[in-house]
Amino acid sequence: MRLRGITVAEGLAKSTAQVFAVGLVMLLALLPARAHEMSPAIADITIGSERVEMEIILQGEAMVAGIDLSSITDTNNSPRADTYDALRALPPEVFADRLRDAFPELADGIRLSAGDTRLTPELEEAATSPAEGEDLPRQSRVVIAADLPDDDSDVTFGWAPEYGPIILRQIVEDLPEGEEAYSAFLGPGQTSVPLPRTGTAQVTVLESFVTYIGLGFTHIVPKGLDHILFVLGLFFFSRALRPLFYQVTTFTLAHTLTLALATLGIVSVPAAVVEPLIALSIAYVAIENIARPRLSRVRLAVVFVFGLLHGLGFASVLGDIGLSPGHFIASLVAFNVGVELGQIAVIVTAFFAITFWIGHKPWYRTVVVIPASALIGAMGLWWALERTIL
Known part of the structure; x- marks a missing residue:
């Protein structure tokens, strides 16, 4: 026709x-281009003979609000967006207190182990920085630590998938010349390679190449x-x-x-x-x-x-x-x-x-x-x- x-x-x-x-x-x-956009957490891990310490820069409001960061990169797309916005509206020092109160529950999702021994991390510090702009997330900093068993076992780290991706960097002093400290991008739910108490773990060129692609x-x-x-x-x-x-x-x-x-x-x-x-x-x-x-x-x-x-x-x-x-x-x-x-x-x-x-x-x-x-x-x-x- x-x-x-x-x-x-x-x-x-x-x-x-x-x-x-x-x-x-x-x-x-x-879709929002930048507002409330989440970025990966960043963690520095220092492993001694008796104790492991981690300094983590994370998206505190999103974690306390219970937003699943494994599938959401912008909090506006979450059904818990209102809770996130209310937490973000709190003064930094007030939210830092909320983060400390919520840490025992959040710690259940932190998978820090030495060999077959599950470690219980303790919160040593928590602070929240002012936002750089109204449409940018604030960053919170936490320092956690745990005692290590007396067996010289390697340490592994991971956390719950809903906490999102994290960049893990091993801090090692006095590395032999030519060696680089371990650094890896861990996707939601992924666990690090075993990290030794002396020296550092190694990542192959191919593994790094595939990750960054x-x-x-x-x-x-x-x-x-x-x-x-x-x-x-x-x-x-x-x-x-x-x-x-x-x-x-x-x-x-x-x-x-x-x-x-x-x-x-x-x-x-x-x-x-x-x-x-x-x-x-x-x-x-x-x-x-x-x-x-x-x-x-x-x-x-x-x-x-x-x-x-x-x-x-x-x-x-x-x-x-x-x-x-x-x-x-x-x-x-x-x-x-x-x-x-x-x-x-x-x-x-x-x-x-x-x-x-x-x-x-x-x-x-x-x-x-x-x-x-x-x-x-x-x-x-x-x-x-x-x-x-x-």
């Missing part, structure tokens, strides 16, 4: 495509909403493969450069500057998709500059996580590989969800590209305002 030169089937396809594309972008846009990937999917929207902005620029290839390659070269320079400490730009500019980069590529959808040297130059900004953003996250001291270069390369795989996943998903089916249609740009780009641009502008003024 044909109505005004358009078949009913084609009209249905147009409507479905528009709803799907716009709905996808709106779903991403409605996963960290880079998850920073894009699902955690990197602003980076996802930027990549989608590049994707919607043209349905042809060559413009997409040139843009993604330019973007990759740029963010790889600044990721390396910032991680090595050669370049440093405050997050307060980088984050609003990243938001503006999202808006720019989306607006250009609508106003001037032609690949040019100017477009590639702009993408390169924005890639430099995004690399600084990646470096900020990697700085929070830390690189494996013994495999610095391998960890840096692996993280970048993970980021690239995350970007490829976004592009492949968008291609097979939308463009593969209707990219050849004459109405693809009008029905899909322009509305989707408009929403991406609006979200970028909103984030820029949110990160500077609001």
Whole structure:
């Protein structure tokens, strides 16, 4: 059946495509980009002959509120978000008291062992720092300790999956030349390798490489909403493969450069500057998709500059996580590989969800590209305002 030169089937396809594309972008846009976003805990463990001590930087309000950090990276997405917000509204010293009161229950989830002996950690210190911004979580610091059995057994550490991921670093004095102290990223529920009381445990290059690939990937999917929207902005620029290839390659070269320079400490730009500019980069590529959808040297130059900004953003996250001291270069390369795989996943998903089916249609740009780009641009502008003024 044909109505005004358009078949009913084609009209249905147009409507479905528009709803799907716009709905996808709106779903991403409605998710909070930074507010209440959780980061991994960081723990330094010092093992002596008779006693083990740990200093842990953690998301205290989320743990006391009972939020499951194994599956939620933003507390706004938790059914216990109101409890978290109420705890976060407390003055730092008041919440530190609440954390001390809650520690006996939280300690049940800390799995500290020496050989086959389960250790009972005692809380020695607890403090909470003021928040750096209204949309950023506060960090709490706890110091715990436990006596070790007199059997020279190795120590292992892990904690309950709902406490989320943790970066564990072994503090060892007077290491032999050429050795690096143990450092590992433990996912929710994972346990460290056995840590000796003298010297340090070793992690292979391959183990470190695989771990940091996963960290880079998850920073894009699902955690990197602003980076996802930027990549989608590049994707919607043209349905042809060559413009997409040139843009993604330019973007990759740029963010790889600044990721390396910032991680090595050669370049440093405050997050307060980088984050609003990243938001503006999202808006720019989306607006250009609508106003001037032609690949040019100017477009590639702009993408390169924005890639430099995004690399600084990646470096900020990697700085929070830390690189494996013994495999610095391998960890840096692996993280970048993970980021690239995350970007490829976004592009492949968008291609097979939308463009593969209707990219050849004459109405693809009008029905899909322009509305989707408009929403991406609006979200970028909103984030820029949110990160500077609001």
